[in-house]
Amino acid sequence: MGKIILVTGGSRSGKSTFAENIFKDTDDVLYIATAIVTDEEMGDRIKKHIDSRNARWTTFEGFYDLDKAIGNYDINNILLDCVTIMITNLMFKEKIDFDKISMGKIDELLDDIKTQFEKLILKARVANINFVMVTNEVGSGLVPENKLSRVFRDIAGFVNQYIASQSDEVYLISCGLPLKLK
Template sequence: MKGKITLVTGGARSGKSNYAEKLAKTSVQPVAYLATAIPFDEGMKDRIKKHKASRPSEWTTYEGYKDLYKIVKEIAKEHGTILLDCITIMVTNLMFEHEADWDKISYEAIDKIEEEITNQIMKLIESVRKNNIWCIMVTNEVGMGIVPDNRLSRIYRDIVGRINQIIAKEADEVYFTVSGLPMKLK
């Protein structure tokens, strides 16, 4: 049997994480929570605190955003389910590893950064399949609003949009949340 991937997407405050947690709570296997956020300001620290409080105490939390395929291999030794929250923050962290002038960066450099991120995602997917675990991935749908007025935001929106498409294509199930209501797309 191969691992299972469930993708939960939606807009900001749409109920993505809550729904992903509900799914993970149905698992008969031990659950690991894989957090990709870096607490860089008070707002993010508050969000992390609230997320921690909403999770069952028996879940083990792991943190990281790079080379998650290696973390998945380790987690799989003791856990059958991983809740990864979230892909968009992972992409942000991977993008900002590059000290770039985002207003002047070349398209070739952008393509290289996106290729690195895509490789990280593909290795993550392969690791989930190889280690035969259920991975629930949370991501943001960032492309439903107006075209951003700055280059960095447009680059980010485009990369996240393509990464979400890759994961959705590979996923066994995809849910879209709106106002706390999940809709099954796949």
């Protein structure tokens, strides 16, 4: 029976390494890479992620309608890295003035983003596959001073809560060490 697993923690906590190690003994993995190259630094980060994972895994790069994309693969294990980058990409998919965004528009945006994850998790459950998602813990820091950052933090926090509620296992990674929460 397939499992849904969420791996969370702070930046550079070892989340991706932990998640990749879940599938270390199999080549039957679809790696969903949600990052897009926006500058030289991001390009370097993406290259390091590519170099660190199993070269025999299949990679899909994207962040939208992933439930449809995974239907094109006959595979039993999926690793999505990373939820928070996917949320960022979904937030900026449309041109929005985040300084002037209304609470109603924020709610619509949250609903649209949450729907992306609902469809993806449902697809994984129906297909009975192992599905690991990596996300950043965003609620442990200070309240951001600008509206865009607060909107991002709130949406990421709500999405993380939703994914955790739907997951069979949840791990918090700190200093490279896992703590099983669920």
